[in-house]
Amino acid sequence: MALFWVYVLLYGGFMGLVLVRPDLLSWRPFGGVNLAIAAGMGLIAAALVLAVVYMLARAGR
């Protein structure tokens, strides 16, 4: 359940950024790729990482 809240925080944080400070998303720190794209791909990767962690944690029990 803790993992779920981690993701809620990431997802909510990103959507909050889109709603409140969309100007920040044009920032381009990653070799010319802007924050909007990087964060989106990051969220997709994060979902996968958390799912794997969850799977391993449950299997370890």
Place this chain on the structure above:
Amino acid sequence: MLHDSSALAVAIFAGFVAAVLGLSFWLGRKKQSAAAYYAAHGEVHWFVNGIAFAGDYLSAASFLGICGMIAFSGYDGFLYSIGFLAGWIVALFVIAEPIKALGRFTFADALDAKFNSRGIKMAVAISTLVVSVFYLIPQMVGAGSLITPLLGLPHAAGVMLVGVAVTLIVVTAGMVSTTWVQFIKGSLLVLFCGVLTALILDRGLEVNAGRPGLEELTPQVRTVRTDGRVLVDGKPQTRDHDLRAVGTIARLPDRFAGKTSTGPLRPLEYLAALEDSTIITWSAKRHVDDQGTHVTYSPVERKGADLLKPGGYFKGLTSGTLAGRLDFASLMLALFCGTASLPHILIRYYTVKDAAAARKSTVVGIAAIGIFYVLTLYLGLGAMTSGALDPTDTNMAAPLLAKSFSTTLFAVISAIAFTTVLGTVSGLIMAGSGAVAHDLVENVCGVRMTDHEKVRCGKLAAVGLGIVAMALGILFKNFNVSFLVGWAFNIAASANLPALVMLLFWPRTTKQGIIAAVTVGMAASLGWILLSADTFEKVYGLAREAAPMPFSQPGLVTIPLGFLVLIVVSLLTPPPAARSENAG
């Protein structure tokens, strides 16, 4: 635009669809004869099941709608991808395990397990029906968009073709699609999107898509006259006098000065180069007078950096209005909560018996779906600059992008998407007709039927649903299919999620609370959508301003409303009998 059909494309398409359908029937028969074996072991390999998850979840809407939205509006389509994937986290972490502990296999069973109530059955059957119909609309609209460029038929003909084909399949043979067919569809979809992405990166970015004629940037007007005739720029539409294909790059980044093409690019280079390019997108403006309806498509020069940030589709984000922001927040909440509330996704979760294998297959599913969504970003951006877009239909972006590479690829991509539509539509029609025949007519109305009558009642319901789906598919033509799927998620999340979550985590939940939450959540979200500005404008043809609802996506209000209704009604009614009584 009018589209030419190609004999080769039609042949590949027909062969592919026939092969998948044939395989589906063959595997279905084989499975039936080995039913005992399957029931005894239930051992579908977790990897196969995981890809099958992707095959199930990645409907035509994901593929066509998201690509189209990115191609026409930039980044915002990717926000749908993020939301669709996030929903799996809710399904995996919150809903799946406790519901598995209930030892039930379907959504209605799970909700009804504790109470065995006719009221719950009726509420859940109706909500299943409504969600199914709303999920059917985008599939039918997507089918029309696939058929148009492939066979050169109008949109309505494509919708009718799918509707008749699927209804026939369901009525004559029943639904025999299996995990293996979903596995084949899912893996082919991801594989061919990968191939397309590789081709896009290899082509790089080209000024005017490297083709003459596309540099002409004057507005184009399409008129549908009151007598039904179609004019382009004031003259009758023919194959020689038609709207021009759009979607081009006007200028490449400075470091490519003097060149007309960047040559092959690496994935991140591609995004960076696109951000520094200048792109021509086309805006549409509708105008009605006594002659008919005119739509003017005008070129707009935009910086790549502006297209790759939020706000292109969700105009409310950039206009800064509160309603616009709430609309967006509402949609993102519905996508997050919706996946775990879709009855057919929950059912799929239980095809693997063992809990560890179920978790593993979900991880594989998330991986495949995640990769697919990253690929669709490239597909959408590739289509945006392909010079092949039809300005009248956003949903056609992905097939037309494939066509800009080769007719064969186009036929294969269309065939994969089309079989996905067929599979999803027959599944939904089966689920809907089951809800009508089994739940509503038999259990709720108490009509006793023989086996034969039950089958006939289900088939009649399937025909009825097929007709409804065709009518709605034609009516909703002008909507982007992802947008329509967003509505289905809104209704599913509003009607089902509160009941599901509270039943699992709040012992005080009562039967009346569940019935009230499902009914109110469904009625409120459905009513809200029917009274929203988007429906007023694009379905009824009325002014946006006449709509009473402040924004179009209901989830932000109706999901909490469902929880509230459930809590209040549960507290007002006697608590349920202690769990131990029901344990046996």
